[in-house]
Amino acid sequence: MSAPAKHMDVLAAADDLRRRTLVEMTQPLERLLYLASTRDYNTGLYYHHGLALRFSEEAACEALAGCHREAFEELVAASLEELVHELQTYLESTRVAPNDFIVAWQGLEPYRVAVPVGIDSLSSELVFSNLKVALAILQSRLDARPKPGASRRPSPVQ
């Protein structure tokens, strides 16, 4: 009896997570990064205090892992246009200067550590590759924008 009860707990915890926390995050990319941040890098286990209190640590962990996989699969299925839009929305939500964000993401590739366990390497490579192109598109859009005051202040690089 314990196994089905546990499975029911996981389903309930996942439902709770979707309704209370993930509902605010409309983009899969945002959900993916948030859910990856709830995972302990040393153990690979997910932890969410509120969810663990309401259900159990195990149920919360499995629910978080399931939603993480779900978000990643949505990202794999997204077209490049959708991904660019998602990245743009995420960039705006961070309130970081767009250029700094793009430079950091191109250099650090933080999305590489946000992949759920058990995902085939081809799917993750496809997402990484699309994100790389999406970042290049955002960068080109940024470069094309007229820079206010650019003519007055010389670039520090020059």
Add this chain to the structure above:
Amino acid sequence: MIGLLLYLLVGIGLLVVLWLLARREGAPVEGCGRQFVEARQALRTLQLGLLPENLIVRIFDREDFRYVMAAGPGEISELFLQERKRISLMWVRRVRCEIRNLMQFHLGYSRLHAKLSLPTEIRLALDFTLLLLACRALRILLNARGPYGAGAVVGVMTAAAGRVCAASEKSLAFLNPPALESFRRNSAGDGAAI
């Protein structure tokens, strides 16, 4: 005299062939569990990781290319084509590798357990050959014409891979616990192409 020599040579030849056939070792039955597990793993990788329809559509989707062409300068289109070519070549390499694993299993071990009819075995052999040829052709086409130059071969390859997976699934069916089988029958498909 010449006729006699000819008959003697043919006779010796046949004896040598018989000796070689008698010496040939069959697949050892003991310790072949590992091969079954590896074949099962190859099948799972193909079905869940490499052949789901939405993944193939995404890799070879022309809409992405049209979007990139419209969205940015030439360097971005170049970067995109380079990346898609890399991913599609990776896909072909992985499919080929898993198909070869399944082929090794079918050549050596599946006959010990699976009751495959002769027409099924012939069809399977043809599909394996077709698949390996398609992989080779696809690699050449992708290298020569880029990620969007081999749509028809991708279709042929995925269809043949689907048939091979279906046949392998039957050969490995005895590895599925009965409880899981009934669960699988009652649940909806997850969108995989096969």
